[in-house]
Amino acid sequence: MQEEALITCPSCRESLDVLLDMSVPAQDYIEDCQVCCRPMRITYSSEDGVLTGIEVQQDT
Numbered sequence: 140m141q142e143e144a145l146i147t148c149p150s151c152r153e154s155l156d157v158l159l160d161m162s163v164p165a166q167d168y169i170e171d172c173q174v175c176c177r178p179m180r181i182t183y184s185s186e187d188g189v190l191t192g193i194e195v196q197q198d199t
């Protein structure tokens with residue numbers, strides 16, 4: 140079960156689509172921006188397969 144979410148890169152401020160796994164209640168992972176290639180930390184939570192919160196931080 141996956142859900143698409145629109146996030147903003149903390150480095151270049153571009154909007155990006157990411158695919159999130161909704162089968163876990165909470166997860167954080169590092170993904171490289173598709174535009175500027177800088178790593179960002181994506182933290183999200185879900186409940187009953189619905190995205191309840193997402194946060195994107197610059198990974199240092």
Ligand SMILES: [Zn+2]
Nearest residue numbers: 148151172175
């Ligand atoms: Zn970027």
